[in-house]
Amino acid sequence: MDRISAVVITKNEARNIERCLRSLAGVVDEVVVVDDLSTDDTAAIAERLGARVIRQPWLGFGPQKNLGNAAASHRYVLSLDADEALDDTLRDAIRAARDGGLAGVYAVSRLNSYNGRFIRHGLEYPDRKVRLFPRDAATWDASPVHEGLVLPDGLPVARLPGHLLHYTYLRLEDTVVKANRYSTLAARELFERGRRVSLAKIAFAPLFTFFRAYVLRRGFLDGIHGLALACLHANSTLLKYAKLRELQREAAAPR
Structure with a gap:
């Protein structure tokens, strides 16, 4: 054994x-x-x-x-x-x-x-x-x-x-705080790997994330919880790419 x-x-x-x-x-x-x-x-x-x-x-x-x-x-x-x-x-x-x-x-x-x-x-x-x-x-x-x-x-x-x-996501506030922290880490990792993001991706990637979570992966079957989580995932995607865009601007700014 x-x-x-x-x-x-x-x-x-x-x-x-x-x-x-x-x-x-x-x-x-x-x-x-x-x-x-x-x-x-x-x-x-x-x-x-x-x-x-x-x-x-x-x-x-x-x-x-x-x-x-x-x-x-x-x-x-x-x-x-x-x-x-x-x-x-x-x-x-x-x-x-x-x-x-x-x-x-x-x-x-x-x-x-x-x-x-x-x-x-x-x-x-x-x-x-x-x-x-x-x-x-x-x-x-x-x-x-x-x-x-x-x-x-x-x-x-x-x-x-x-x-x-x-046993995660105990309160909405906890989820928002975690999403903010993780999106910062994810944006920094993408930037260090050379990834860059366009305004179009910032606009449309969160919408697709919501559609994938709520419709394609049937999040609607979890009721209001599924709707809330689909929105939170979309928000996390928005934060990640918006922060990546911010890092791009900072790197391009004259010193």
Whole structure:
């Protein structure tokens, strides 16, 4: 039977970390929490629940996770964020895969919560992520936002049933603040990669984002929540490209 280390990165996650770690009980053999010097009770709660806590000032999403992977004791790593938790079906699926012998990597479907409701359409679902992998064969990239897992070619990917429950978007204000922060990071990344944006793209890309989320991906089936999220996605697209345009103007300005 293979053994699994869970790696969780945190920063002031006292309201979430207990739910996350309790969902891992009986599924993994070790929990490593990489904590960005939280000022709340995150680290104390994690230690009380048996996690090994590494206090590490923020390096970035990917580097922070890679540090946790390097500190893990076991060959396979299950990567979670503090506001995520395994549902019962996914817990059983991971245990069955572990008991049968792990091979390759495993993808899960993430079920995102918005304002108290889990969203099953739009751009939020099925939101598949590879989260269970051999730590010597996978590395998180250094993207400042939406970090990705770099995997070798030819590694088999199996899909596990169940859901990774993502308790995000608690309030509209939280969503707007997060969209503003992430759009800044995304614009900076695009600019550094040499991407440029036209006024036409700034005008039409948000409209297409809304259409894709609400119509093509059937966000309308989630009612008012689906409408709100489609609007928020469109706004995030607008912010990202408008900020990229601003960076272009600043770079072109005479010095």
